[in-house]
Every structure is written in C-alpha cells, then in structure tokens.
Amino acid sequence: MIPLSVPNIAGNEWQYVKDCLDTNWISSVGSYVDRFEQMLAEFTGVPYAVACVNGTSALHISMLLAGVQPEDYVIVPNITFVASVNSIRYCFAKPILMDVDAESWQMDLDLLESFLAEQTFQENGSLYLKADRKRIGAIMPVHVLGNMVDMDRFMDIVSRYPLPVVEDSTEALGSYYKDKHAGSMGLFGCFSFNGNKIISTGGGGMIVTHDQALAKRAKHITTTAKSDPFEYMHDETGYNYRLVNVLAAVGVAQMEQLPGFIQRKQEIAQAYYDGLSGVGDIRFQKITENVEPNQWLFTIKTARQREVLAHLNANKIQSRPFWVPMNQLPMYKDDLFIQHNNTSQSIYETCLSIPCSTNITDEEVQTVIRTIGEVFAS
C-alpha cells in the first residue's frame, strides 16, 4: 500500500526518547519541551512559542486569549479541517463561515472585504454584525494545504477593523509569504504535529506569538493556571493542555529534519506537476502570489474525482476526498454561511489528495501518476 501521508521517523527520535526514559523526565516538564518551543520560535521567526497537547487546543487557547467571548462570532473559512471551527465552539462562540477562492482554495478575500464593509458596524472599539448586533470577536484565516492566504491583502482589509487575527497555520509549517513564516503575522499562530502533518510528534501543537505577556498567559492557562509553586493555588479555570516531554523529544528530532522534509515535499509536488499536467481535466491548487508553500498534502482537481478515488484505492494507493464543507456538517449547518457561486461545494466534489509522505519513493510517485492516467485513458 502507498499511504497518503505518514510520519517519517528517520533522525534522533529514538535517542531523545530514550534519554527521557533513562532520566525519568517523561512527563510535563523537561528540557525537550523548552528546546522544542525554542526551535519553533527560531524557525518561524516569532519570539515566543508555547507547546500544547495538539493543534486544536492551541487554537482553543488562542481564541480565548484573543478575547473571544461566549455569543461572539468568529470568521473562519468554510473549507477547512473541522478542528478550526470546533475551537470556536469550545469558546461558546459561533462561526461565520466564509466561502473560499475557487483557484487558491483559501478564504475568499473579495467576499470577506464586501462582507465586512456591508454587513458589520463598529462601536466602542468592537465590531458587530448588523443583522443581530452580536460582536465579531476574531478572525481565523486558515493556510489550507500549506498554500497561504494573500497576507498583505488580508492584513490590509482586517486592519480597518478591531479584529484580532489567529492564524490556523497547522498545515503550513515551512510555508512563507514573502519572507514571513505562516503564523507569524497574526496575534497568534497555531501549529499541529499530528500523524499526517509535515512533522509529527504523534500528537502535539504549538502557539506562537510576538507578545510576551500573552505567551506567559498561554503557558499559564495550558498548565492548569497554577499560581503558586508550592501550594495548589490556581487563579482561574485552566486546562491540562501541555505537551509531555517524551513527545517534545520526538518534536526536537523532527524539527532537525524539517528542512529536508520541506525539500522532499516540494520535489514530490514538482513530480506531480510534471507527470499530471495535461492528463484529462486535472488541475492543481493555484499557489498564491508571493507564497513559497511547504506542499504539505498534494491535492488535485478533476470532475472525475470519484472514479479516480475508487481506482487509486482499489490499487492500494491511499487517496482521500477533500473535507466536507463546514456548512454541511450537522453541528454547523445552521450557522451563518457567506457564500459565492457555491465554490466550497464544487471544490468538495472535485478535489482529492494523493500520496506525498516525505518517505515515498520516486518510483511510487510514478506509480501514482500512471494509475491516475489509467482512469483518463479508459
């Protein structure tokens, strides 16, 4: 079987994990947590990083610390992994689902701009939806598949409003807009290290921010908000969202390999561009101008999506359809959906992701290309 996207454990993982086990530093404190945080901060060019148990918890805490209140709205793209929207619901807030651009598959910025201009108003330093006068507490751009939102334009639009930005950059470790790393432009950036992300700790996440006080708050609230080193005194309802040292040790080893992983993802993408261009009606995600993507999860677009999926999976090549749009999930179907030309639906019906693990061989990539070709030859 050729898997879709699996972890690549090829460096110092065993050695660092053994070090944790040998020294008994397996749990919630330890030097690998600090090292992993430092490495993320350095790599992304953001001064502070706080490790979390997964990407979803990183988003949840970022929403809370951005000031999202119960009953608030948060703007989020309609095409994303469900965790983005779940993190909003965890704050008892509601999503405003924004349709995406048909070419780049990122939040549609024309639509966002007109929505903000026509359907919102500002009062006392906050932004409100005209329809029900409820506050809009934050906006969450998602850098879908490691391609990115056009961040100059996005920040230009958003800067006209009192609207904190939490970047869901969980898929975009190693992606750059101009010389700025994904996740480095908002109030917070969030990363994920689950099994299929570009680096993996099994499960894990990270918050990055330029604000030292917010970073301290994030550390505090993710570690049960204990306010006294000796007494069990806690000064608010905190969370047990910390990443354990054993997993941070895996993370340090994975970070050491990240430049190589990015290079390999880009080589795989190039092989697919070369091998699949002109095959049937296949199209690719349009990379946003000024973006250097990490090519995390290679995804193609074709009207014969279901046939290609079936043929690949029948040939033991793992491939997956794109996420069901958020407005079609039972728990979000009644939320506000700002749509344009039914774009989310057509992306859902035509896109599929194909194998691109960093340890896939060149021969396997050619097998995938050949097998896709068979569908269009018939």
Ligand SMILES: *Cc1c(COP(=O)(O)O)cnc(C)c1O
């Ligand atoms: C992976 C992912 C997350 C959540 O990360 P976990 O570590 O699995 O909790 C959030 N948003 C998006 C867009 C993702 O792809």
